Amino acid sequence: MEKIMAETMEDTLKDRVEQLVDYIMKWCLWQFHSRAWDREKQNEGVLTKTRQLLCEEPVELETPADRCYWVDAVILARDFKATYPWFATLDKTDIKVLMQGLKDRLDYLTITGSLNQELTDPKY
Amino acid sequence: MPYHKFKCSECIPEREKHAVIKGPGEDLTSCLPLGYLNTIPGTISERGCAYCGAKHVIGAPMKDVIHMSHGPVGCTYDTWQTKRYISDNDNFQLKYTYATDVKEKHIIFGAEKMLKQNIMEAFEAFPDIKRMSIYQTCATALIGDDIGAVAQEVMDEKPEVDIFVCNSPGFAGPSQSGGHHKINLAWLDQKVGTFEPEITSKYVINYVGDYNIQGDTEVMVDYFQRMGIQVLSCFTGNGSYDSLRGMHRAHLNVLECARSSEYICNELRVRYGIPRLDIEGFGFKPLGESLMKVAMFFGLEKEAQKLIDEETARWRPEFNWYAKRLQGIKVCLWPGGSKLWHWANVIHEEMGVEVVSVYTKFGHQGDMEKGVARCQEGALAIDDPNELEGIEAMKMMKPDVIFTGVRPGEVAKKMRVQYLNAHAYHNGPYKGFEGWVRFARDIYNAVYSPIHQLSGLDISKDEIPTDAGFMTRQMISDVKINKDEITPSEERPYTGDYDCVSKLRGKTYPGLSGPLSGAESEPFSDAV
Numbered sequence: 001m002e003k004i005m006a007e008t009m010e011d012t013l014k015d016r017v018e019q020l021v022d023y024i025m026k027w028c029l030w031q032f033h034s035r036a037w038d039r040e041k042q043n044e045g046v047l048t049k050t051r052q053l054l055c056e057e058p059v060e061l062e063t064p065a066d067r068c069y070w071v072d073a074v075i076l077a078r079d080f081k082a083t084y085p086w087f088a089t090l091d092k093t094d095i096k097v098l099m100q101g102l103k104d105r106l107d108y109l110t111i112t113g114s115l116n117q118e119l120t121d122p123k124y
Numbered sequence: 125m126p127y128h129k130f131k132c133s134e135c136i137p138e139r140e141k142h143a144v145i146k147g148p149g150e151d152l153t154s155c156l157p158l159g160y161l162n163t164i165p166g167t168i169s170e171r172g173c174a175y176c177g178a179k180h181v182i183g184a185p186m187k188d189v190i191h192m193s194h195g196p197v198g199c200t201y202d203t204w205q206t207k208r209y210i211s212d213n214d215n216f217q218l219k220y221t222y223a224t225d226v227k228e229k230h231i232i233f234g235a236e237k238m239l240k241q242n243i244m245e246a247f248e249a250f251p252d253i254k255r256m257s258i259y260q261t262c263a264t265a266l267i268g269d270d271i272g273a274v275a276q277e278v279m280d281e282k283p284e285v286d287i288f289v290c291n292s293p294g295f296a297g298p299s300q301s302g303g304h305h306k307i308n309l310a311w312l313d314q315k316v317g318t319f320e321p322e323i324t325s326k327y328v329i330n331y332v333g334d335y336n337i338q339g340d341t342e343v344m345v346d347y348f349q350r351m352g353i354q355v356l357s358c359f360t361g362n363g364s365y366d367s368l369r370g371m372h373r374a375h376l377n378v379l380e381c382a383r384s385s386e387y388i389c390n391e392l393r394v395r396y397g398i399p400r401l402d403i404e405g406f407g408f409k410p411l412g413e414s415l416m417k418v419a420m421f422f423g424l425e426k427e428a429q430k431l432i433d434e435e436t437a438r439w440r441p442e443f444n445w446y447a448k449r450l451q452g453i454k455v456c457l458w459p460g461g462s463k464l465w466h467w468a469n470v471i472h473e474e475m476g477v478e479v480v481s482v483y484t485k486f487g488h489q490g491d492m493e494k495g496v497a498r499c500q501e502g503a504l505a506i507d508d509p510n511e512l513e514g515i516e517a518m519k520m521m522k523p524d525v526i527f528t529g530v531r532p533g534e535v536a537k538k539m540r541v542q543y544l545n546a547h548a549y550h551n552g553p554y555k556g557f558e559g560w561v562r563f564a565r566d567i568y569n570a571v572y573s574p575i576h577q578l579s580g581l582d583i584s585k586d587e588i589p590t591d592a593g594f595m596t597r598q599m600i601s602d603v604k605i606n607k608d609e610i611t612p613s614e615e616r617p618y619t620g621d622y623d624c625v626s627k628l629r630g631k632t633y634p635g636l637s638g639p640l641s642g643a644e645s646e647p648f649s650d651a652v
Contacts (some may be wrong), residue, residue, distance in 0.1 A: 025497035029402040068399040071417040113153035
């Protein structure tokens with residue numbers, strides 16, 4: 001029984017991660033910078049701040065780059081909550097697990113599993 | 125990998141990896157064509173060359189500049205006036221084109237002397253213009269003409285002029301995209317940081333990667349200025365030479381077309397610490413969110429919300445009139461680079477059209493990643509298609525309309541498929557809230573054009589009905605409309621002006637009244 005419940009929870013998490021990935025792919029551009037190192041920074045920067053906003057934690061806005069990640073994160077967090085009613089049922093721990101799953105999946109799709117041969121070009 | 129092999133290209137097996145069909149469950153780790161590679165011998169590519177990409181796409185929209193091609197006259201002629209990048213100085217950059225007119229004798233004896241003479245003559249012919257760009261071409265690159273040295277000699281003799289040298293001959297890359305790359309970096313290396321611009325706001329941006337096609341840039345700049353933001357430079361639509369030399373003083377690079385100009389944004393970030401924010405000027409939701417993001421960067425959310433509310437209230441109902449009538453229309457989205465991904469999802473979401481194919485002639489795999497991720501399942505994605513593949517794809521996907529350039533567009537017409545000019549537009553601008561209605565109107569006018577039906581009749585054999593008059597567009601389109609549904613009075617066809625751009629020129633913006641000393645040293649300090 002516990003195993004079935006764990007599997008169901010895992011399926012739900014996977015399904016929700018896919019919904020969020022699909023949203024990002026359809027409506028965002030920040031995940032598609034042209035080089036792997038930029039994509040790593042972008043995914044980390046925007047998704048960390050999105051998680052902090054969703055968990056109502058303080059967000060660092062020290063540098064212009066921070067502000068840039070933050071504006072994308074604010075819009076994303078707003079859109080996630082408006083588009084997916086199940087977001088309201090999540091507590092902070094759930095959100096952190098979900099956002100980690102999202103980050104891992106997005107990193108895979110856009111960086112580690114990407115077929116884009118230009119990602120590792122050392123120059124812009 | 126869901127590669128698609130065109131029947132017409134069976135004799136060019138390398139082409140197979142340049143087309144994919146996005147099937148169920150496919151993602152970017154399994155479904156992505158090759159891209160930005162040298163054109164395969166034997167395929168009749170429709171790409172442009174690296175000279176064209178540098179001069180025609182990016183350099184030439186600069187408005188207060190003599191754009192001189194150092195090469196045969198055909199190079200400059202073929203890159204003249206085929207794109208509607210207008211400007212607010214009476215379209216100086218569109219009116220004239222300049223070439224050194226290199227001939228065989230110059231290939232043998234060199235063309236530097238003649239280049240200098242041409243530069244002098246051009247400045248004499250247009251004494252009010254003090255800025256020039258010189259573009260290398262294949263022929264003069266191969267004979268080794270040193271354009272930079274000639275330009276420096278002229279600048280030494282005429283200190284009032286400034287000359288930019290773009291060394292991007294046609295062969296300098298697989299396609300026009302190679303030229304985009306070269307001119308981005310050349311401008312940064314040679315010119316950025318050589319001019320100190322006047323700062324008139326606490327909030328300063330460069331608007332990068334928009335070429336003012338039928339006024340796109342001017343529409344977006346109006347929005348930024350209404351929010352109190354100074355647009356220091358536009359790279360390069362309606363952009364002035366000296367303002368672009370001052371790009372290093374902006375607080376933020378707002379990037380529209382990553383394909384053509386992400387290079388300069390990336391380098392401005394590395395060299396000057398100016399962050400890059402990618403935005404979208406098409407569609408109510410992407411545009412509204414983009415304006416909000418730029419505003420939030422400076423703490424101007426209220427200004428942005430006011431603008432978005434006003435524009436949406438004015439234009440959304442008219443857009444809805446068209447969107448209702450465009451549901452289910454099948455589209456091949458075959459533009460150049462960025463519109464592939466700017467439009468792939470939003471036209472589906474906001475207009476209800478079905479994108480059955482995406483292609484790019486010169487895009488990179490990064491563009492296809494965005495395009496494939498954003499288009500619907502079942503779509504055919506093609507990199508650098510040849511004409512026969514385009515025809516085969518149209519027969520296979522049976523689109524109602526194609527968004528593409530003039531060359532493939534004319535082919536589509538011959539197959540009785542409507543086409544909209546995705547590069548130069550039919551009745552643009554398409555950017556902005558009003559522009560989005562104009563785009564919807566153009567799609568509507570194309571798809572429901574009565575000529576489209578009439579052209580299918582062959583008077584030598586078809587029976588021509590004589591008891592009925594011609595159908596109008598609305599008679600054809602409104603078959604789908606529920607007549608019992610109450611339509612708000614604001615929901616109606618487009619009521620804007622024929623020219624919606626000229627009136628923006630000369631507008632004043634209260635927030636940008638005068639120079640603010642030290643604004644650049646303490647940007648938006650109270651904005652958070």
